[in-house]
Each structure stands twice: as structure tokens, then as C-alpha cells.
Amino acid sequence: MYRLDVVTPLGNVFSGEVYQTVITTADGEIGILENHMLLLTNITPGKLRIEQANGEVKEMAVTYGVLDVAGDKVIALVEEVFELDEINVEEEKKILEEAKAKLESEGLTEEERAYYEKLKQRAEVLISLATAKV
Structure with a gap:
């Protein structure tokens, strides 16, 4: 178990104390068990699955966000969490359409393009997770 x-x-x-955490990172989905190697990585939109000690x-x-795995403590610092x-x-469909429209427009700076790409990815993943649950 780890915290x-x-x-x-x-x-x-x-x-809380958990047995396992599964989360999506920039390198793909990873599972974290007790005594996992030290790790600092970026979190990308996806499902967070927590298997609690009970x-x-x-x-x-x-x-x-950012995931920090250090010994018997794991910290996930994330922008947003949703049940x-x-x-x-x-609302996510509206955000997705707005992001797609912006990405198709001319004259975006590199930073603006990156922002709308992230917004698009976020909305696509949230829609997928919400509709898979139904």
C-alpha cells in the first residue's frame, strides 16, 4: 500500500491508502503499485482508476497535470477532476466544436494552436469517458 x-x-x-493507481500519461496509460520506481511525468486527459486499500x-x-511518484507517496496534481x-x-461538445473551428482558422500563433489542440483533446476524452459510462 502507498499514499x-x-x-x-x-x-x-x-x-488515502491505495493498492494501485492507473492513470494516463504523456507516454500512455501506466499502473502504479507499491515500491514503484521514482517517476515525474505529465498527466494527459483520461481515466484515473484508484484501487483503494479497502x-x-x-x-x-x-x-x-503532473504525476510525482516518490517512495510510498504518489501525488497527482491535475487541472480538473470529474466524476x-x-x-x-x-458543454464538452460545444468546447470541442469551438476548438476545431479555431484550429481550422488562419493566423493562429504556435501557442494558440497548442492551446486549442489541448482543449480539443480534453473535450474528446471527456466526451468519450462520459458516453462510455452510459
Whole structure:
């Protein structure tokens, strides 16, 4: 077992002893067990699956962030966390369409293009997770 903290700018979302954590990173989906090697990596939008010490499994959607694995403590600092059944699919579809429209327009700076690509990826993943749950 190890301690997991999931933190957003609004505060701590989850804190507790866990058996395993599965999360999507820039390098793909990874599973973290006790005594995992030291790791610092970027989190990308996807499902966060937490297998708690008591056997309960908790699944949430997360957006971008940083994962820090150090000994018996794992910290996921993420921009946003959603319960899967609380994702507003209609709002995410609007965000997706706006991002696609911006990406098709001319004259975007490199930073603007990167911003809208991230926004598009975020919306696509959240829509996928929300509709898969139904």
C-alpha cells in the first residue's frame, strides 16, 4: 500500500491508502503499485482508476497535470477532476466544436494552436469517458 493524493487548484480531491493507481500519461496509460520506481511525468486527459486499500475502486476523469511518484507517496496534481457521471457532455461538445473551428482558422500563433489542440483533446476524452459510462 502507498499514499495517494489527487490535488486540483481548488483543493484535495482524494487522499488515502491505495493498492494501485492507473492513470494516463504523456507516454500512455501506466499502473502504479507499491515500491514503484521514482517517476515525474505529465498527466494527459483520461481515466484515473484508484484501487483503494479497502478493496473499493474509484474511477474519475482527469485533465492535464503532473504525476510525482516518490517512495510510498504518489501525488497527482491535475487541472480538473470529474466524476464520470457528472461530465456535461453538451458543454464538452460545444468546447470541442469551438476548438476545431479555431484550429481550422488562419493566423493562429504556435501557442494558440497548442492551446486549442489541448482543449480539443480534453473535450474528446471527456466526451468519450462520459458516453462510455452510459
